[in-house]
Amino acid sequence: MFFNTYVFQAGLVSLLFHKFKGTIIVSAVYLALSIAFHVWVLNLRWQNSNSFVWNDGLQALFVFQRLVAVFYYYFYKRTALCLGDPRFYEDSLWLRQEFIRVQK
Template structure:
């Protein structure tokens, strides 16, 4: 892909990643009002969905995908797909659980942390680091011109698949 065409896509991916990182880090500081926290959580989940959509749109623009070698892309980026799915499920689960507990107590400053919630909170934060790493790596790797033109590497992969 041309650098001039890929650069805005890469900036968009970085923006979505930064928004997710910012909301993941600082959303708990906005717990003074449940509705504000709910809106921030919805924005974070939508950013993750948009990030996945952007990656798949870039997949669809590759020569490998257009040549019908989708399995090569899936194999090369399977960990990104898996980690992103796990991270999204953990985020939604954490957000739903926290908002359910907050609305049950109806006091934004109340301490609502139980053992299960602490475990999923910690797991979500650990998986978020993996998500940031794999997503950024995928965004940078998809800028490689090998994915957008016919080359010896693609022909070798095609021969392996036959």
């Protein structure tokens, strides 16, 4: 959705990064935890496919990944609602003031 905004098309990507850096960071952490969890599960199942594979470290990673998922979904929905604001899709005084503020 970032690519469809006037802010992105005008080349003010730093403004989008500044405004949505929390969402970007939480998304990257959630992606890394999800990849780590699934790689670990696949490795354990690949080594022993006929038994139930679940150890304490895997359970801890699973719980931590699910806790981060709560923040991921919150930030994701908040960003989607924020990007629905028409100010991101047209030139305005607000956009010019935000750009000046971010550059300082």
